[in-house]
Structures are given as C-alpha cells and as structure tokens.
Amino acid sequence: MLKIGRLAELSGVSVRALRYYEEQGLLESERTPAGQRVYQESAVERVRFYQQLYAAGLTSRHIARLLPCIDSGHTDADQRRMLREQRDRIQAKMDELASVLRRLDELIDLTRTHP
Template identity: 45%
Template sequence: MRAYAFSMRIGDLSKRTGVSSRSLRYYEEQGLLTSSRSDAGQRHYSEIDVERVALIRQLFDAGMSSRVIAAVLPCVDSPTDPDITESAFMTMMHERDRIDADIANLLKSRDALEVLIGINRKYWAELTSIPVAG
C-alpha cells in the first residue's frame, strides 16, 4: 500500500481532473493508475495522481489505446532508464505511423464518397429535368 502525504478519494480525483469515477476505475483495471485502499476498501489517490490522469487523458486524446498507454507510461515512472524511454519512443513512433495510415484510409473513403455524391447529384439533376407527362 502506498502512503500519501495528501489523500483524496475517487470522487475528489474525478472533480479535480474532470474524468468520471467510472473512467478512473477503468484506468486502474488497465494498469494505468494505482491507488491505495483504506481499511474499508475505498480508493485513495495523491496529488501526483492528478497529474498522471491529465497525462493519461493527453495520451487518449492523441489517439492511443489503453494498451498502448500502458506501454508508454513506464517511461514516466522511470525517465532515466534508456531501455524504457527508447521503448516508449518506438511505441509512440509506431502509433504516429498507425494514425498516418488511418488518415490515408479516411481520405480514400472520403474520395470514394465524393464520387458517389457526384453520381447522385447527376442522377437527381436528370430526374428533375425530365418533363412529367400529365
């Protein structure tokens, strides 16, 4: 169990970070965040955890999955270990390449949709220009 100079419960951490309690519990399940437990089983966090949750949010916002974040976070915990920092760097490079590929695929999808929209416009223009026999 970790000892904290300042301890807050999950609701307090949620308010401080703007992250729901449910998400904080998920972060713990995924090994992204840890807490100490009171004798009654309540989670307790420190001021450091406020910063960690902010970092986790940044990593999620960067498009990383919880699995990838779990691979990168050891760099934060051991910033002077060259093997860990290199591994985190390579993981982030791989994620950037994955995002670049996703962007390329989305652009192809958008271009294909533009073709279909053009065909649809042409079809509707032809329909509306046909005189209706009455």
C-alpha cells in the first residue's frame, strides 16, 4: 500500500502527474477515511507503462481507450482496430527515426573528417 509521494518516487513521475492520470481515468486509488490516496504496489509498473505509452506518442485518451484491453484481455473490433493503428503508427515513427538517425550519423562522420 503506497501513498502518492511514495508511488511518485518509485515510478519516477511527479505527484502532480499521478493526480493528473487519475483525472484522466487512467489510475484508480483507494482513499483513507481522511481522503488521502492509497495505491497497490502494482501501480508502480502500471505508471511506468503509461510513461512508455506517452513517450511513444499516445495521448491520455488513447491510453484510456486501451485500458479495457490491457485489463481484461478482451477487445471489441474497434479496440483491436485501434491497437493495430497505434502499432502501425509506432512502427512508422521508428522508421522515421531510423532515417533521421542515419542522416545525423552521416553528418557526424562528415564533421569528423572535416573538423
């Protein structure tokens, strides 16, 4: 059982971010009688996963729509379509990054021989 500050530490995000995730419907929390948030240990992994998804260019809304798949393993046609959509988008982005990487490497080589 973690309080919000501890979860923030363990998962490497800010307290504000965790409250924001809850606001967006991504992260549930129990409450103490006084109203303080309490999380399961498993929340650490979940928050880290969210960070990866954000870094991959998904929005809160995308993630919210993926949650049912992640939690239940069950999906309707729409969700499966979205999963593939995001998958393809990420693949495309990787290709683009690879292309930029090659160009930067060329530049680096070029400026090593031409200082």
